[in-house]
Amino acid sequence: MSDEIVLNVNGKPHPVHAAPETPLLYVLRNELGLTGPQFGCGEETCGACMVLVGDKAKQSCKLPVSEVGQSRITTLEGLIEEGELHPVQQAFIDEQATQCGYCLNGMIITTTALLWKTPHPSDAQIRTALDGNLCRCGSHLRILRAVGRAEALLRAVED
Numbered sequence: 001m002s003d004e005i006v007l008n009v010n011g012k013p014h015p016v017h018a019a020p021e022t023p024l025l026y027v028l029r030n031e032l033g034l035t036g037p038q039f040g041c042g043e044e045t046c047g048a049c050m051v052l053v054g055d056k057a058k059q060s061c062k063l064p065v066s067e068v069g070q071s072r073i074t075t076l077e078g079l080i081e082e083g084e085l086h087p088v089q090q091a092f093i094d095e096q097a098t099q100c101g102y103c104l105n106g107m108i109i110t111t112t113a114l115l116w117k118t119p120h121p122s123d124a125q126i127r128t129a130l131d132g133n134l135c136r137c138g139s140h141l142r143i144l145r146a147v148g149r150a151e152a153l154l155r156a157v158e159d
Contacts, residue, residue, distance in 0.1 A: 005065055009034070010078030020066035025049045027065050028075060036076025036105050040134070047106030047133030051075050057106075057113040059132075076105050079112065087153035088112045088146075097146035099137035106133040111147050115154055121147075 002017045009032060016031045028034045028051070040048030042061050049061040052074035079086035085093070088111050098104045107130060114121055114129040121129070126147050135143065 006070075007032075007065065007068060007073060008070055009073045010075060011072075016065075018065050021064045023061055024051065024063045024065050024068055024073070025060040028060065028073075034075045034077055038102070038105050040102065040106075045132075045134070046103075047110065048102060050106040050109035050133070052078075052109055052113060055113060055116050057110045074109075076108060079108070086112065087157060088115065088150040091150035091153055092143075092146045095142050095146040095149055097139055097142040099139050102137070103133050103135040103139075103143075107135070107143055107146075111150055114147075115151060119154070120151065 002019050005016055005018055007014050007016060007027070009028065014032055016027050018027050018031065025037055025039060028037055029039070037051050037060055038048035039061065040046035044059040044062050047059065049059050050057050051060045052058070053068060053071050079089055088108050092098065092104065092108055097107070110130055110133055114126065118125055123144070126144060130143065
């Protein structure tokens with residue numbers, strides 16, 4: 001049985017019809033047409049489905065919409081403001097930190113959450129934060145450089 005649920009996605013309320021146990025990923029992709037979060041493993045082990053729930057990166061492939069409530073949900077698309085890429089998105093482009101794109105959503109979302117919480121993370125903190133994101137093509141070093149560049153871009157915006 002489906003209920004009407006109002007989700008706060010990318011700064012706007014979105015009424016959707018879904019059963020309470022429906023994974024958030026399915027609602028985002030199928031109901032709202034947001035394709036930033038990807039279906040990867042479906043088992044919360046690859047990170048492709050990451051979204052921000054409040055200020056935390058969460059895997060959405062098994063997260064029931066009923067557990068999200070009125071929390072602010074931000075997808076990869078929601079990081080863009082007034083047509084401008086978020087500094088983390090720009091850093092990943094600048095560093096060419098992707099090949100196949102499988103991990104890109106999760107890496108960017110996780111990096112964004114990390115830099116909100118820890119504006120100047122150590123290499124160990126970066127590696128720990130990104131540990132839940134599977135990169136199949138081996139872009140690891142470029143991804144690490146992108147996180148460093150994102151930190152510098154964010155610092156420049158703050159100054």
